[in-house]
Amino acid sequence: MALKPADLILTDIDFILTMDENLTVYENADIVIKDGKILDIGKDKKSEYFGKTVVCSGKVALPGFINTHTHAAMTLLRGYGSDNPLKVWLEEYIWPAEGKFVSYEFVYDGTQIAVYEMLRTGTTTFVDMYFYENAVADVIRQVGIRGVLSTGILDFPTPGAKTPEEGIRKTVEFIEEYKNHSYVIPAIGPHAPYTCSPDTLKRAFEVSEKYDVLFHIHVAETEFEVKTISEKYGKTPVKHLDSVGVLSERTLAAHMVYPTKEEIEILAKRGVKVSHCPESNLKLASGVAPVPEMIKAGVTVSMGTDGTASNDDLDIIGEVSTAAKLHKGIKKDPTVINAKEALLMATRWAAEAVRMSDKIGSLEIGKYADIVLIDFSQPHINPVYDPYTQIVYSSKGCDVDTVVINGEIKVLNKKVLVIDEKEIMEKAKKWEEKVRGLKT
Numbered sequence: 001m002a003l004k005p006a007d008l009i010l011t012d013i014d015f016i017l018t019m020d021e022n023l024t025v026y027e028n029a030d031i032v033i034k035d036g037k038i039l040d041i042g043k044d045k046k047s048e049y050f051g052k053t054v055v056c057s058g059k060v061a062l063p064g065f066i067n068t069h070t071h072a073a074m075t076l077l078r079g080y081g082s083d084n085p086l087k088v089w090l091e092e093y094i095w096p097a098e099g100k101f102v103s104y105e106f107v108y109d110g111t112q113i114a115v116y117e118m119l120r121t122g123t124t125t126f127v128d129m130y131f132y133e134n135a136v137a138d139v140i141r142q143v144g145i146r147g148v149l150s151t152g153i154l155d156f157p158t159p160g161a162k163t164p165e166e167g168i169r170k171t172v173e174f175i176e177e178y179k180n181h182s183y184v185i186p187a188i189g190p191h192a193p194y195t196c197s198p199d200t201l202k203r204a205f206e207v208s209e210k211y212d213v214l215f216h217i218h219v220a221e222t223e224f225e226v227k228t229i230s231e232k233y234g235k236t237p238v239k240h241l242d243s244v245g246v247l248s249e250r251t252l253a254a255h256m257v258y259p260t261k262e263e264i265e266i267l268a269k270r271g272v273k274v275s276h277c278p279e280s281n282l283k284l285a286s287g288v289a290p291v292p293e294m295i296k297a298g299v300t301v302s303m304g305t306d307g308t309a310s311n312d313d314l315d316i317i318g319e320v321s322t323a324a325k326l327h328k329g330i331k332k333d334p335t336v337i338n339a340k341e342a343l344l345m346a347t348r349w350a351a352e353a354v355r356m357s358d359k360i361g362s363l364e365i366g367k368y369a370d371i372v373l374i375d376f377s378q379p380h381i382n383p384v385y386d387p388y389t390q391i392v393y394s395s396k397g398c399d400v401d402t403v404v405i406n407g408e409i410k411v412l413n414k415k416v417l418v419i420d421e422k423e424i425m426e427k428a429k430k431w432e433e434k435v436r437g438l439k440t
């Protein structure tokens with residue numbers, strides 16, 4: 001039989017966890033890649049193709065992780081204002097620092113550091129909301145990672161826009177510039193119900209409908225938000241957003257710590273997607289989102305880290321592990337959020353949350369070759385009775401060995417090939433000196 005051409009063949013993988021609808025698992029199998037997509041997958045496929053080959057014995061393959069809520073450039077504020085509740089953290093530390101320092105250069109440098117960390121720990125797509133998203137897009141295009149990007153829109157002046165109108169106008173320009181780009185996927189990002197008036201929310205939603213882009217927003221993050229919105233509008237946050245008319249299958253709501261039972265039904269009915277950010281919610285003492293209840297009601301729940309000033313890392317495996325354990329403890333039930341569900345939140349369900357499940361989130365023929373390989377040849381991950389369990393409860397982001405995006409190798413043997421580590425360390429130090437001293 002004549003051999004068929006391929007661009008990259010990953011062979012002898014111990015387990016391939018496809019995360020497809022049937023949760024198909026291949027043992028000792030291969031993945032064949034051509035033109036950035038998965039051409040073939042399964043046992044003994046390597047014998048049918050020729051092309052660059054990477055032997056992956058001792059490794060487990062998964063779809064690249066999708067982080068559905070972050071503020072990438074906040075790496076430059078990692079650890080800043082720690083041990084305060086959200087309101088104090090934002091109003092007394094983060095917003096003053098952002099007001100003083102955020103610029104194209106800040107966002108570019110901070111995003112480079114974030115992308116280095118995300119690649120190193122297996123994230124291949126991230127959903128960002130920040131300022132100067134053109135700088136985020138520039139990093140993305142240089143590196144070749146996928147990002148769903150939105151400029152944060154608020155009713156008060158921000159580093160990116162003096163008014164919400166300007167934020168919306170810039171978003172529209174950004175959408176026009178990047179529509180149909182396979183790495184930079186534009187979205188619109190009204191910050192939260194407590195920073196955006198109903199009018200701002202409505203106008204942002206019109207843009208999301210007109211251009212068919214994601215409407216990315218923080219919702220029901222704290223008890224303070226629930227109280228503020230209830231006092232101002234006579235409705236809890238989800239009901240308020242529903243009455244404004246901005247809940248749809250395009251809406252990605254980050255946090256969702258405090259939906260009522262009735263509101264969970266509304267989320268399910270409207271097709272709203274949730275980004276669960278347990279470590280940020282724990283660090284800011286915001287609370288614990290009712291994830292088992294939301295999943296049971298049919299809401300698509302995905303995994304986010306939030307920014308590194310409230311987490312303080314971008315390690316999705318760590319986030320998945322926290323989620324899997326947190327809800328067991330809260331519910332006193334070890335069966336809630338099992339290892340498979342926890343990994344689904346960072347893969348297929350996350351792809352659904354960003355409305356890209358036809359392209360990413362599972363390892364299937366025809367989908368983008370966004371693949372993570374975890375090094376299982378280490379004592380702390382052995383023995384291996386169940387690979388899902390070992391990833392969620394035994395491994396860490398730093399056990400990611402290889403990352404492939406669009407068929408291109410970005411991380412190999414635990415080394416990031418596309419960003420210079422020394423250069424970004426120097427940048428982190430440069431900004432540390434600038435930010436230090438603003439507030440102690």
Ligand SMILES: CSC[C@H]1O[C@@H](n2cnc3c(O)ncnc32)[C@H](O)[C@@H]1O
Nearest residue numbers: 071094129130131152153191218307
């Ligand atoms: C409008 S761009 C993003 C804006 O949001 C701030 N932020 C970061 N983390 C959170 C959070 O958990 N809740 C609310 N706002 C957050 C970030 O600092 C930017 O100002």
Ligand SMILES: [Zn+2]
Nearest residue numbers: 218254306307
């Ligand atoms: Zn956030």
